[in-house]
Amino acid sequence: MNRRIVALSALLLALSGTATAAGSSPALQQCLDAANTTAAMLGCNAQETKVQDKRLNTAYKTALQAQQGPRRQQLLDVQRLWIKYRDANCAFAGSATGGSIDQVNGSGCVLDMTQTRAEELENLVGP
Known part of the structure; x- marks a missing residue:
């Protein structure tokens, strides 16, 4: 049971980090590369989420x-x-193990979904 939880956590972290790093700013990747604590990773995600949230809000206003x-x-x-x-989805993603990695997974989920939604709204209107 514990092995399964650890394996699932590692998989979620890997997927979350890959998705986040692949589509976000180089600053996020640099921050995550330098982060060696959970708090530092959370800080990186929070910083990039602010950027993506601003982008989402701008795209939403334009689309509306x-x-x-x-x-x-x-x-x-x-x-x-x-x-x-x-x-709700990110609260679920951030509650898999009860460990500190859940916080990283949850914040990565918010970042990824916010970035994806910003792209959707930008594409709704077009260039």
Whole structure:
């Protein structure tokens, strides 16, 4: 049982770190490379999440302004539901083992999902 939990934690960490590092800024990768504690990794994720959250908010405002009629309300509803889903999904991802790695997995989840949603909203409007 404990081996299974450790293996799952290692897999989640590897996937979370890979996804986060692959699509985020070089500053995040440098920060994570230098991070040697859980607190440092959390700090890296928090810093990049701020960047991606700002990007998401800008993309959302632009996308919302571009919508007409019922699509505007649909986007409002979808975004509210997406926030609830992201928060619940990442709380789940961040509770697998009860250990400190859960915090890293949870914050990595928020970062990854925020970045992905920002891209979706940017693509909704186009260049």
